[in-house]
Amino acid sequence: MTDSRKPYSPRDWSAHPAIIAPDYKSTRLRGATKPLIPLKQTLSELTGPVFGQDSLGDLDNDLTKNGRKDGEPLGERIIVSGKVVDELGRPQPNMLVEVWQANAAGRYVHKVDQHDAPLDPNFFGGGRCVTDENGVYRFYSIKPGAYPWGNHPNAWRPNHIHFSLFGPSLCTRLVTQMYFPGDPLLDLDPIFLATPEKARARLVSDFDLSLTEEEFALGYRFDIVLRGPQETPMETPMETA
């Protein structure tokens, strides 16, 4: 039986970016400067909002369709899929995955995005899906474009898709970004590079021919590891029949 009130492992600060990463300028005034105060997890942290299949609309998992006005969105159709597991490798079923991204030209629908690249009337860029019984999520989209930003002269964000997951508790909350393999902008991006080197590859998806749908869309795999229980569960004693 699962004891759902077991504490979660701590956030692995050797894998997460530092709170202040000076090359990413906005962190300098926005990151907390005092050490985080250790907290012994209580019911407040061992619980968290529960979102499952019932939080989905019909087209939420198909970003190639959920913004259509009078035609198909422009750009390269993609399928993004992956497994959500905890640190023990256990699949996390029925978990909400929220995504948002720029269009193929590198422009966000967001009103404050002033980048001089065209909006696509048939692409919205926001959606969500839920993991199945094996912890696998899947959605359709358009490959997002790179776009410039004001961090430093000639700064460009690599192609990326934003992800937001709750997992089973408040402790497992995760907001991250998925990148694409072989992107030359990764080595120049202060946000990606703020991630400790050993963990950066975890943010880069793999092209996957087995996910690719013939004559339709390219497949990318992006697996996600959420915090797991603090202690390794006791192994089942071997049967001595």
Add this chain to the structure above:
Amino acid sequence: MNSGKLHGGQTPSQTVGPYFAYGLTPEQYGYPLTSIASPDLRTPDVQGQEIRIEGRVLDGNGAVVDDAMIEIWQADPEGRYAHPADTRGGNIAFKGFGRCGTGTDAENRFVFDSVKPGAAEEGAAPHINVIVFMRGLLSHLYTRIYFADEAAANAKDPILQSVPAERRDTLIAQRDESGVVPVYRFDIHMQGDKETVFFDV
């Protein structure tokens, strides 16, 4: 690369960025996608004291942050969380989760309408759990809102008491009863003398 790294450890956090609104808080910002959560947590069947929680997020220069996203998670007025790990089982529709961006209010406040939570555990003071996201924050931060009118309970709360005395005030929302519904004010200071306490949850 990513596959085969399933057991390699936690997926790193990245910033929510400046453009989260149409994905995470679409209805609040007027985008054509349904929202999974809103700044109004109230449900018709919930009993208890209605409250409003409002505050600003301030950066190291004291400037108000207009592109933060705040999430809150709280127990119902009887102290129960709507989650399987709370075995008491809530019997009402109240979910206890809210989400609000700071980009739609004229003063760039986050404003939640909710009910005052009960104490969830023996010895714990009523509180609301808060997660802070924004451009420039690469990993989300956790804090808690305690209530100024719960001084006796606050004095016994083990989490609040684990915070150095001179910083506890940053976690206590002040109550304003001048309106119909009591308002708790809770500013989040990212830096400076009044830097809010954030927890390593």
